[in-house]
Amino acid sequence: MLDASVTQQLSQYLAMLREPIELIASLGEDAKSAETRKLLETIAGLSDKVSARFDGDDARKPSFEIRRASSPELKVRFAGLPLGHEFTSLVLALLWAGGHPPKVADETIAAIKALPGDYDFEMYFSLTCHNCPDVVQALTLMALTNPRVSATLIEGGTYQAEVDQRGVMAVPATFLDGAMWGSGKMSVEEIVAKLDTGADERAAAAIAEKEPFEVLVVGGGPAGAAAAIYTARKGIRTGIAAERFGGQVVDTMGIENFISVPYTEGPKLAASLEAHVKEYDVDVMNLQRAEKLIPAARQGGFHEVVLANGASLKARTVILSTGARWRNMNVPGEAEYKAKGVAYCPHCDGPLFKGKRVAVIGGGNSGVEAAIDLAGIVAHVTLVEFDQNLRADAVLQAKLRSLPNVDIITSALTTEVLGDGSKVTGLTYKDRLSDAVHRVELEGIFVQIGLVPNTEWLKDSVGLTLRGEIEIDARGETTAPGVFAAGDATTVPYKQIIISMGAGATAALSAFDYLIRLPAEDEVMEAA
Known part of the structure; x- marks a missing residue:
């Protein structure tokens, strides 16, 4: 054995x-x-x-x-x-x-x-x-x-x-x-x-006693970890407030394009990120969800980040690295049957559907890889893609099409998740070419349609695109002076771990450059 x-x-x-x-x-x-x-x-x-x-x-x-x-x-x-x-x-x-x-x-x-x-x-x-x-x-x-x-x-x-x-x-x-x-x-x-x-109250009380930071990083994924390491190495008083250290990387199975590391897994990489951050004098505040950003009223003043437990943190500069989460289909029945047949992790939940019929929503790399993996476990896979063609790499498409228990439906808009009150029984989709509505009988639906940025809490604080991404310039600066951003939550065009790390370093160096051009801290304190 x-x-x-x-x-x-x-x-x-x-x-x-x-x-x-x-x-x-x-x-x-x-x-x-x-x-x-x-x-x-x-x-x-x-x-x-x-x-x-x-x-x-x-x-x-x-x-x-x-x-x-x-x-x-x-x-x-x-x-x-x-x-x-x-x-x-x-x-x-x-x-x-x-x-x-x-x-x-x-x-x-x-x-x-x-x-x-x-x-x-x-x-x-x-x-x-x-x-x-x-x-x-x-x-x-x-x-x-x-x-x-x-x-x-x-x-x-x-x-x-x-x-x-x-x-x-x-x-x-x-x-x-x-x-x-x-x-x-x-x-x-x-x-x-x-x-x-009573844990929240104690955490809020402890946070209330903290002095203002020179740099406060909000989010603990690859971008946030890189930012904290770079600012801490400059001798800057740095804090990280993260809802979950590691972010979405923790939910990633295989990572094969992290340069110099042929293969690793998300949880392992997240643990390494946290260990590296803790080698420096960084105040890591985990399990803290940010709910509001109040930008400084004047240059050199303190920005304020209000947390879900009622406490708030102040800092002379802020780096936003809140990342993204799996995108929902936002159709009737999806929320009702989440964890009752609607799933987002084929590696985690696939074995529970052994011998059953399932659908994968999404024809990008993630969706096609999920369909390939599931085809080896379940009885049948139906892949549903909104576009006219699959968007996955050609090698993945070829593998998918070679499998005997997979159907591929393109130009299809999923319209509803069906169930019997306790579990999923099927879905409906509309053929975008004919407008005909079809029903597929199945017992599981795996949603793989990309990401949505975690930025709803920032809509009144910094500039956001129509897609909710934080608008940044080449230096990682947002529309609010002294507030920077990095990673998947921003307008950076490619959402990759290695790019997020580089963007975190850029934002950190920009925050340092911003800080050294500000009035001395004691002058700001006197004016506050």
Whole structure:
């Protein structure tokens, strides 16, 4: 099951265990149970601090519990095999159960321990989902830190009947005390904040005490990270306020055009960005959503960014790098059936539609790649494209057309998502050449039609195009003096990671140039 190199790596990790752990399996007579037994026997054979038992009586078979021998109340359960993207989650669970300290801020650990209540989590993941490990690892950490938190992490492919019965059509899907609680990626900080109702107030109070920044970066994607690094290296007091550090990169699977790096994955790149930023004296304020920008009344004054929690931050210059998000179709039924058949991540949710009929909306590279990937999992794929021709690269189009279970419909405007109240049953589209309306019966719809900038909150502050992009000049400056912008939220013509990084550096250098031409800070403070 584990090849020699992986087994060797796992052995090295297990050498880090500080105290004994126990693996307790509940198994049936099926092939998955046999694979689970083999995996646990392999793990136990690699360290004298790991023991494995096979007398568990949990209803889910196969499943296994990982618990600290000296504190058996600290435990986490995996139902199904945590391999693929979740193998790292398994390794971390073993390490944390064995007393190896997690790389998490002390205040986060303290917040987990202080949670006021008992919490029983069940979370569904797929082995191809690159968004799932964050949630799996967050719940694992919580269960192995606070005995009042229990977590069962379920591989949906092994428990397909359970997935269907509970109506899970998108992962990660998190249930709390038997009820649906969260859909989509969440960090441990986000989960704790959602459980701790006083977290926002404490965060707002802490932010209120901060002195004004010389540069405040709003957004933590590639552009924001690059901007912060460049300004921090100039010795400028820099802060980052980000709703989610890494931005949309975190949701990107394979990255093959990042020059000098032949292949990487979004979550890995996002982690590297954050680690690089933290090498400098940058005040990173994560989980902070900006809601309003109040530009300075005069040159050299302070700009103000109002946050969703009611706090505000002030700075002499601001760099806007809020990025973009997946574009919705904005048709009847889309919002109603989101996560009930309407999905935006084929890698994450594709396995949940095994043997079913699905549609992909969009004929660009993303849409065609999604259709190709899904064709290997589902029964049939219908690709629906608004234009007369597909816009994807020729090599991708050739691959798509070679697949026997794919239909391609062009000049088609999707008009409605159909459902039975609980799940998607089909869609309608209008033929743009004949105006005829057609219906397609299916069970899943994957939307891949591009991006929309996260700029609604800026409409009264800086100049925006009709598409909502921030208008910038060659230096990254907006229509508001002292406010700069970079990345996918701007009018930069190509939305690429490497271009966003360069634009972030440009905006940072422009902000520095702007600052050194301003009156001294004490003069501004006296005039304020």
